[in-house]
Amino acid sequence: MQGQIKLYKKLLIIIIPVIVLILFFEVRARGLENGFTLKKKVIENKISDINILILGSSHGYFSINPDILNHNSVNLAYYSQDLYYDNLLFEKYKNNLKNLKCIIVSVSYFSLWYDLNEAHEKWRKYFYKEYFNLPARSSYSLSDYTDIKTYSFAFLYRIENTLLGMINPKMFSFGTKMNSLGWNTDTTGNVLDSTEATILRGKERVEFTNTLVIRKNFESNISILGNFAKYLKENNIKLVFVTTPVSFAYAKYIDKNIYIEFTEKAGSFADGKDVFYLNYFYDKRFCMTDYYDYDHLKGSGANLFSRILKDTLENLKITDKQ
Amino acid sequence: MQFNSLIFLVAFSIFIFLYYILKNNNRKTLLLICSLLFYSSFGLTGLVIMVSVLTVVYISGIAVERSEERKGIFWISIxxxxxxxxxxxxxxFFTDALPGALNLPLLKTASPVGLSFYTFAGLSYVIEVYRKRIKAEKNxxxxxxxxxxxPLVVSGPIERPYNILPxxxxxxxxxxxxxxxxxxxxTLGFFKKIVIADRxxxxxxxxxxxxxxYKGIALIAGAVLFSIQIxxxxxxxxxIAIGIASIMGFKVMENFNLPYYAKSIQDFWARWHISLSTxxxxxxFLPIAYLITRKLNNKPFLGMKSENWSYLAGISFTMLVCGLWHGANWTFIVWGLLHALYLVIGFLTKKIRKRILRKSGLEKSIISSIFKTSFTFSLVTLAWVFFKSESISAGYYFVSNIFSGFSLLTVMKIFSSRYELIVVLSLLILLELIHFVQKxxxxxxxxxxxxxxxxxxxxYFFIFIILIFGRFDSATFIYANF
Structure with a gap:
């Protein structure tokens, strides 16, 4: 027993400084700027002027540059954001969006069946709670409680990155590569070429996105979209669903049945008057170098897409020419 | 549940506290329950398969010991x-890969975690009972x-029953x-795994x-990095596994002994995954070698000594099995056969190489030592390329482009920043210091x-290094897939 007490005493001497150090990094990590704090600033700084609000997942975040759309646009789409959070974000800010004329929601191949709470990046829900005070879609599971990211920003960022951020904020990047209107400015993704191996890896990416298609979420997502469309119609705000372009290495491997079901359902909301659906999934105006990865546009590719989208919105008289 | 997960650390702390509080018999029951719970965290199907293997091994041991037809029962058990x-x-793999396959349906159950490890441990038990080195366990x-x-069920070491059962x-x-x-x-294990390997x-x-x-030297750098990673x-x-066992009071066999300091491939296999190689x-290997020597009646065959034949055939088959043991993929087979080729060439040229070294006076020089270690590391790394590649053709592409360019700048493409390069180099120097002390x-x-x-x-230094540079969100251990 004496040996055990000796060990526990020594372990305490080791553990206490470690806990102090972790707490120190945790406090500092929570003070660092991240993608969510920036998004919050983006919308709250301009809220009363916003005419066009862009929501959706990373496809919208990467592809739609508000600077090109003009009309006081702001991009609130973000990595892994599902329709549930799109809706809650809008609900949170709708009363202050006094000049809102149009909402663009980027809907992806998997969106109608996707729930962030069941995806591998579900830790993002803690940020929605922390910064936007938005509740998670369902109650926490055992895996939530055993996931260190539930409790610690320092471990989520990695302590090394937190330390770097403390020394020099420019060295820390946690989804912070965005412009002042919330559009992604990270262009470091892999350069895609047309080799067989690159194209084959498109299959892996599709297989990953296919794991996000969970059938049981369909009804609730459709219900969210239905209520969303109804509210906007009642308040004379246009709603535009946009499916952004993907590389041919991605398009080649998609599940055609899911795609058809998705486009039919997304299209069924469109009435050509208040709700529109614009599908650029197979758009051939984009080449491999326009992509950040298999299904996200970057830099010049995103700017080209934003110009195309701008023209389309003007042609459909959703927005006025500027 | 991986060793590098928070849930394991918490569960193990509670376990070890109870382990030393409980009396001996209760402690053993706790160990068994916790082992089953730990394994079931990887899926219940795997648990059912493991319990089935255990049942077969248990019955086999007793049957082999008691039966008069012990040889027949032994082989049936195996x-x-x-x-x-x-x-x-x-x-x-075989249903898919063999030409003219019988169009059999594919199995949808994934290979259970650690299957190769615990079946080999079970086989070891049955063989040792058959060889009468140990008695069949009645309980x-x-x-x-x-x-x-x-501690050992997922990735070994593959222990021997005569070491653990007592x-x-x-x-x-x-x-x-x-x-x-x-x-x-x-602590050392976490440093290697979550600080170096995962980075x-x-x-x-x-x-x-x-x-x-990538081209040329960047491909070489990639291959060397994978050698270090694995x-x-x-x-x-x-x-970590041996450490956990030691905390519980168990002595488990060593599995590594500075393998990249090996001076030949044979030496490498005496240092790498020792529990599998032994x-x-x-x-x-030894049963095959004895069998061939016996069949040849110790006489030369086709102008070559019978012991040479037994070594060549034994090592080739053993390394083929070694490759297959790692997984059902052609890349592992190529990896195993490459090692077989190295060992065969090493065996056939042993005398010539010794003679050359003796005549050149370099036999015990540091130059020859460095050359041997570097050459062995290069051969091992070359084989790892196939081990890691998605397909044989991908491995071939990788190897055939190794000499296609030697600009050091291309290596920087691998690292996201100069900071990353400096950190990796510093950590590798630290690892080498540890190896130096170990040696x-x-x-x-x-x-x-x-x-x-x-x-x-x-x-404190190592705990803080792990805390600051560790990747706590990283994936599983590579060998957990085998």
Missing amino acids: VIVLSFLFVFKYYN IFYLAQFITFF QLREEKNFDYDSVKKGLILV IADLSEKVFSNPQE YCDFSGYTD WLRDYL KYGILNFINSRPVWQRWGFY
């Missing part, structure tokens, strides 16, 4: 145990503890030194997932011989 491995690990409770022993029967008392040794090993994994993955983007991943896991040596003094001897302030300095 076939049944191997059939678990075949069905759940290789069936889909399934002890055998179950051996097969399901949670320890399971012993009464375990709290031993301060054993616990301390265990904690130091666990380097990002870099090597970049190259192997997109080799077309070593740190697996030996880190082993250190398993294959004892239960496969010269032994880690534990070195630590214990230092004054208190230095000892505590080491503890």
